[in-house]
Amino acid sequence: MDAVLIKENVYWVGVIDWNLRDFHGYSTSRGGTYNAYLIIDEKITLIDNVYAPFANEMISKIKSVIDPSKIDIIISNHSEPDHSGSIQEILKYATHAKIYASGPAGVRSMMGTYHDIEVLPVKTNETLNIGKRTLQFIQTPLVHWPDNMVTYSEYDKILFSNDMFGQHIASFNRYDDQYELCILIEELKKYYVNIVLPYGAQTQRALNAVKDLDIELICTSHGAILKKYIKEAIDAYQKMSTYQKENKAVVVYDTMWGSTEKMALEVAEAFEQSGIETLVRNVRKNPQSDLIYDLMDAKYIAVGSPTLNNNMMSSIASFFCYLRGLNPRDLNFVVFGSYGWGGQGVTHADRDLEEMGHHRLCKPIRIQYSPSDERRAELKEEIKKAIKEFQDKE
Numbered sequence: 356m357d358a359v360l361i362k363e364n365v366y367w368v369g370v371i372d373w374n375l376r377d378f379h380g381y382s383t384s385r386g387g388t389y390n391a392y393l394i395i396d397e398k399i400t401l402i403d404n405v406y407a408p409f410a411n412e413m414i415s416k417i418k419s420v421i422d423p424s425k426i427d428i429i430i431s432n433h434s435e436p437d438h439s440g441s442i443q444e445i446l447k448y449a450t451h452a453k454i455y456a457s458g459p460a461g462v463r464s465m466m467g468t469y470h471d472i473e474v475l476p477v478k479t480n481e482t483l484n485i486g487k488r489t490l491q492f493i494q495t496p497l498v499h500w501p502d503n504m505v506t507y508s509e510y511d512k513i514l515f516s517n518d519m520f521g522q523h524i525a526s527f528n529r530y531d532d533q534y535e536l537c538i539l540i541e542e543l544k545k546y547y548v549n550i551v552l553p554y555g556a557q558t559q560r561a562l563n564a565v566k567d568l569d570i571e572l573i574c575t576s577h578g579a580i581l582k583k584y585i586k587e588a589i590d591a592y593q594k595m596s597t598y599q600k601e602n603k604a605v606v607v608y609d610t611m612w613g614s615t616e617k618m619a620l621e622v623a624e625a626f627e628q629s630g631i632e633t634l635v636r637n638v639r640k641n642p643q644s645d646l647i648y649d650l651m652d653a654k655y656i657a658v659g660s661p662t663l664n665n666n667m668m669s670s671i672a673s674f675f676c677y678l679r680g681l682n683p684r685d686l687n688f689v690v691f692g693s694y695g696w697g698g699q700g701v702t703h704a705d706r707d708l709e710e711m712g713h714h715r716l717c718k719p720i721r722i723q724y725s726p727s728d729e730r731r732a733e734l735k736e737e738i739k740k741a742i743k744e745f746q747d748k749e
């Protein structure tokens with residue numbers, strides 16, 4: 356397996372995970388890559404590495420350029436196992452290599468994960484001379500772990516950005532201009548929203564910290580290297596990290612026998628007829644990671660659940676767990692559902708959304724058993740009225 360030359364004496368030695376479909380619950384329909392980079396200078400430097408099952412593949416790519424025992428420096432921009440998992444395999448060759456990670460968080464997580472290794476701390480604006488190049492470190496805490504940092508090579512005008520700007524796409528194409536822009540940005544957004552969304556303020560700080568660097572390439576740790584679409588990627592990050600909204604609603608529901616689904620379609624039509632772009636999503640037919648992608652820039656959410664055993668359906672509760680963790684801000688919500696005799700499902704769903712800090716558009720709406728045509732029409736009008744009142748107040 357061969358390394359790919361990125362710039363003079365800078366190589367991609369990452370791997371392609373063609374079969375990656377589930378990244379701890381994030382549905383990755385296009386697969387993924389773990390990118391690592393090798394710099395040949397007076398001191399041979401490896402920036403990040405790859406998930407452990409791919410260690411040999413990465414090492415064979417390094418061998419296509421240089422004897423891995425010659426590696427002097429290993430930089431760990433982030434200690435998550437998809438970027439550090441091969442460290443022990445590399446150290447079998449690179450016995451004299453020094454490992455650098457952000458201090459103290461990166462040192463702590465590297466030592467906590469791999470135990471019997473020595474890791475040296477670096478901080479923002481500290482540099483490391485490796486020959487012609489002086490590498491500059493910038494800590495980017497909580498984008499998306501406490502230890503995250505990025506490494507800048509002024510000589511190459513490369514920002515090794517690790518997870519920042521990453522996308523899950525498996526491909527031999529190494530550069531952004533080899534993709535359709537809409538696919539690249541969709542995957543970049545999907546990555547951000549499923550991994551980084553809770554950390555908008557920290558992402559803003561990270562964007563600020565790199566904004567004055569002279570950058571020709573952003574070498575990410577997942578997916579394409581950014582070259583042509585750097586501005587587009589930064590703009591997308593700006594928008595997402597400041598939680599900007601579109602005039603958009605997502606109707607998320609589950610149903611056992613179809614009554615709540617009938618309600619969902621009326622609710623959706625009410626939003627659509629109020630001039631709001633609307634998506635309808637059965638929670639069991641869509642991966643949660645796609646639902647959060649749909650919701651990222653939505654202003655409204657409508658949640659429908661029938662009552663099952665005095666509660667909402669567990670699919671909705673599971674979706675709420677994902678939603679609560681990723682924490683998209685300031686949704687305006689309505690809750691609806693069919694029930695048989697108690698109807699507690701909607702009450703619980705309504706309470707959960709309020710607890711998450713979202714804003715109720717109207718009281719929860721229940722319909723006993725199947726909605727009649729008349730009741731469906733009333734439901735639609737009720738939702739339209741609530742939307743209008745909200746819009747008038749805005």
Ligand SMILES: Cc1cc2nc3c(=O)[nH]c(=O)nc-3n(C[C@H](O)[C@H](O)[C@H](O)COP(=O)(O)O)c2cc1C
Nearest residue numbers: 611612613614615661662664665694695696697698
């Ligand atoms: C296994 C099961 C448990 C149920 N438990 C409750 C309940 O605790 N309280 C209630 O009000 N309705 C309960 N129901 C009735 C449903 O909420 C009702 O049939 C509703 O119309 C189903 O809506 P759907 O067609 O959207 O699935 C239950 C139904 C099933 C199948």
